[in-house]
Amino acid sequence: MGRPRAFDEDEAVRAAVGLFGGRAYDGVSVDDLVAHLGVHRNSLYKTFGSKRGLYLVALRRHIADDVRPLLDALAEATDAATALRLVTSADLGLLLLAAIERSPVDEEVAFEVTAALDSVDRAIADALGVPAALATALTAAALGILLRGNPDKVATALAQHLGPLT
Amino acid sequence: MALIRIADDNLVVVMEGLDKFWAFKSRLTIPLANVRGATVDPGIATDFKGIRAPGSHLPGVIIAGTFHHDGDKVFWDVKDASKAIVVELADEEYTRLVLQVDDPRAAVALVENALV
Numbered sequence: 001m002g003r004p005r006a007f008d009e010d011e012a013v014r015a016a017v018g019l020f021g022g023r024a025y026d027g028v029s030v031d032d033l034v035a036h037l038g039v040h041r042n043s044l045y046k047t048f049g050s051k052r053g054l055y056l057v058a059l060r061r062h063i064a065d066d067v068r069p070l071l072d073a074l075a076e077a078t079d080a081a082t083a084l085r086l087v088t089s090a091d092l093g094l095l096l097l098a099a100i101e102r103s104p105v106d107e108e109v110a111f112e113v114t115a116a117l118d119s120v121d122r123a124i125a126d127a128l129g130v131p132a133a134l135a136t137a138l139t140a141a142a143l144g145i146l147l148r149g150n151p152d153k154v155a156t157a158l159a160q161h162l163g164p165l166t
Numbered sequence: 167m168a169l170i171r172i173a174d175d176n177l178v179v180v181m182e183g184l185d186k187f188w189a190f191k192s193r194l195t196i197p198l199a200n201v202r203g204a205t206v207d208p209g210i211a212t213d214f215k216g217i218r219a220p221g222s223h224l225p226g227v228i229i230a231g232t233f234h235h236d237g238d239k240v241f242w243d244v245k246d247a248s249k250a251i252v253v254e255l256a257d258e259e260y261t262r263l264v265l266q267v268d269d270p271r272a273a274v275a276l277v278e279n280a281l282v
Contacts, residue, residue: 029207029208029209030205030206030207030209030210030252031209034209041207041210041213042235042236042238045205045252045254045262046238046254046261048203049202049203049254050202050203050204050205050252050254050278051203051205051206051207052203052205052278053202053203107282108282
């Protein structure tokens with residue numbers, strides 16, 4: 001398959017996760033990608049096809065690197081307070097940006113985001129033994145707290161109010 | 167400037183006005199199956215473009231025609247770099263097309279949505 005790639009694809013994708021997670025999709029130009037990923041323009045197009053192609057690879061990488069460990073940690077959770085703490089302290093920057101700005105206009109992004117959030121819901125439902133709808137409500141609350149910058153005592157107040165769930 | 171549209175599972179690119187003269191080509195028809203994606207890329211015109219054959223590069227005026235770069239064959243039709251888009255191809259004569267379009271964002275959406 002042609003000449004070997006003159007760049008570390010793995011590293012480039014990880015750098016793309018950081019760039020796309022830090023600012024809006026439209027705020028990241030191909031010039032930015034070339035400058036920050038250590039990839040020539042030609043290689044970038046040849047490898048990923050388009051900026052959107054790279055974005056999808058980066059989003060899947062973010063889910064594998066940052067959401068999957070969260071699922072593993074959630075599997076060990078025994079109460080709502082722990083589940084809330086795990087979600088509110090996870091690095092979900094790109095997932096949240098994708099949910100807000102790209103999901104409404106890009107079916108493939110919407111599919112990845114929905115699958116990732118569903119997996120968080122399921123992990124919480126399984127770990128705490130609560131109904132799916134309640135697990136989804138907990139994820140929604142946790143993501144809201146995360147978006148608000150995880151202010152002091154908020155997650156704790158919610159967990160205390162909820163008390164034992166089962 | 168280039169006009170792009172989707173017709174019968176093809177991406178059709180039509181060079182307007184004198185561009186067909188500078189580019190040595192008036193129209194390209196690419197099966198959508200061979201289109202990998204499209205990207206808004208105003209910065210590409212300042213990158214190295216390679217050796218032209220046959221093509222026209224009048225700096226500040228127009229980049230048009232066929233350019234060879236790193237083993238890739240790239241088709242250009244750009245006067246105003248701020249409106250450039252890149253269309254990446256597979257199994258085609260050209261590796262990629264760099265085209266000036268009226269509305270880059272709409273053109274990219276048109277191509278990307280046709281690929282889904």
